[in-house]
Amino acid sequence: MMADSGSNEEVAVIGNTDITSTETESNIINTMVERETALLRKMEINVAEAEKRTGKNTVNMQETYTVYLIETRPAETVPGGGAPAAPDTLWRRYSEFELLRTFLLVTYPYIIIPPLPEKRAEFQWHKLAADNLDPDFVERRRVGLENFLLRVASHPVLSNDKLYFLFLTEEKGWREAVLETGFQDKVDSRLKSLSAMFRVKNPDKRFTAMKQYSDELNTVISQLLRVRARVADRLYGVYKVHGNYGRVFSEWSAIEKEMGDGLQSAGHHMDTYAAQIDDILEEEEHYADQLKEYLFYTDAVRSVCKKHELIQYELEMAAQELVSKKQQREELATGTVRVFSLKGMTSKLFGTESQEQRESRLAALEQSIQEGEETLKEKNTECKEFVQMAWQDIERFKEQKDKDLREALISYAIMQISTCKKGIQVWSNAKDCFNKM
């Protein structure tokens, strides 16, 4: 565990509903509830820009990629005085974010690590580009990356990680520093925990329930995003067809006398109506992004639960092994064979061993048992600590999820109201024109 346990600040939720309600008024809805960690008290973090670069990749081929500008600046302590200090900046590309996240996954297996925005556009309604270099996609990814950094920065444990700090402040040399930690060795065991099929004898009900919940959430959000994309497609069609009224009213007005003006102006309003859908759907993408974040979060939850399972399994295995060794000792000491062992069999078949042989075997077994007891104690501690820290983070996550999704649903409702209002406005204008016909 690499964190400094020094500043493990507890959550102080200060007027969060105020923050979120003003934020919902602006178009970019960041429902991030920023909790006051030591890190955030020190600095402001921003992913300000994105830029295209070309360079040679690892196989010496020319490639185009995007880099993102990370800005950090000391948090304002003196209000009002002069212009804010110029930020420190560095550039990072997506793959570096991925590296950071993998590092965190391995280093803090009991923490639900915040997800990155999607690598490739999924769940798109067909009008939106699925191209990674498309400016809209890049922009939404920029927001997602900033969100990721802020989530980490406001996490009570993760915010203290040194390498995370370096990620924000050291452009060169960060990669080497990460690789030096040797975290990659742990990657294998991580993969093992995720894919292995093992059965735990006494599963922790809380974790089982959490894993199940996470799977359900994953399913329902996927469904929601899929259907939403289809809904968006259809709504786009409805609005755009109305634009045809604009043209035909204009043509019709040419042959009319008194009706002409009214028709012509009404036609313009129909064009306005048709154009409304672009902004409406653009805004809705933010809602989709909020859902996507939690969709990806479910993967992180699942992996914590799986890791716990693995630890639990190893604990059970260790306990089982110890029991079996102790039984063997008993048998050796008393001479009864209760447990089948190859050594016992062979000695039966090929003659009993000498007293010396038996004593040395007993000694080895005692040693093994002692080691086994040490291992068991360690595993026990490991398991207990894991459970404690993991469950703490799960509780924190649950609260965060409830709050964030609630805010997301409210802002979705607000979006719908805005859509209705716009529609009413334009049809009322059209109606006025019709009345003047």
Added chain:
Amino acid sequence: MSVGAPRALASSGQKPITEILHPLSAAEEPLSVTIGGDKQEVALTNGTPVETSSPASTSSLFNRLQLDDDLEADVRDPYADSTEMRDLFVTVDDPKKHVSTMETYITYRVSTKTSRVEFDLPEYCVRRRYQDFDWLRIKLEDSQPTHLIPPLPEKFVMKGVVDRFSEEFVETRMKALDKFLKRVADHPVLSFNPHLTAFLTVKDLNKRQGLALLSKVGESVKHVAGGYKLRARPAEFCAMGEYLDTFNQKLGTIDRIAQRILKEQSEYLTELREYGGVYSSWVGSEEELRRPLEGVAGCVTTSCGALEDLGDNMSLDFLPVLREYVLYLESIKNVLRKRDQSQAEYEGRLEAAILRKQEDRTPMPLEVEKCQDKVECFNADLKADWERWQSNKRHDFKQLLTSMADRNINSYEKSQAAWESLITLLQDKQTEDKTSETN
């Protein structure tokens, strides 16, 4: 009751004089009657004295020309009759299904209220079926060929595709029949047509006999000798034709757009319903989020309902009216054609007569003068009807488009109200939670 009515003019078709009023008289007031027979006092309301001599005489021709001028003046206010001076009110409602061994059909109640002297009673109530309306229309077209007869809803419907007895179909048809009858009743000439009177009053409308008396079909315009070529159509009638063509095109386009919108909305609705369903299913795995999720699902459902109503309304009220107008345009074009034929016949006969006159000095034959009268009157009637049609059309489309706007506004309002009450609900809960947190 006999009115000292002016002599019938040939243009009004071959009818017994007593049953015809001059077209212009209806434009202002019912004819002022002086009983006493002093011809000097029997006059048209516009003051023009009426010739009692043969309608086809040259002097009466002169009058006709004068009348034409006055016609222009009256045309400027085509609404005058329908607003203040309505004395004939008709309504079509109360559809009922009749099942007999031979067939199944729908009848409608036709109610009439009137103060007109042509009617024996002030009120009537009869039952009519579509066939009867069709009969009436044919009779009107035959007997008033120079006028624009309003259209009926489509006669034939594909038996497999449309349910002729469904509530929506019957209601749509009934509204169209009501409109048809109202338009006829509002028309200064058509409303006095005896076929209309019979339609409104006779209990058992027997089409084959009895009314033959009234149906002396005007052979004047109906059986126009063919083979005459039109020389020069007056500019205004050319303009009418062009207008109708363009307007027809535009109506067709609007119909297609409206149908496309309905289709897109219907598909949107299908997806939206599924979308709401996902929120509902999500509720099961949540605790704190239960209320907002249920709320969102509920709002989506409300929006679906509002959208469905919008679609139904557009199908029932908007599209049929468009189609009616397309039919109207067709029938007007027919009248224009007949007018052309009538003019062509006149020109043809005139030419022939002039040639003969040059040869053997025969005086202008009566037929030529008759033809000229016909053309003049046809043009006059048509122009008057055209103006009134334009005015009605403007009113109809104003109403049609305004209600389309209203329905869309309505749909959005319902949706907005639902979402707003959700916000209120959730924000109340939020303040509730906050106060309990701080306690």
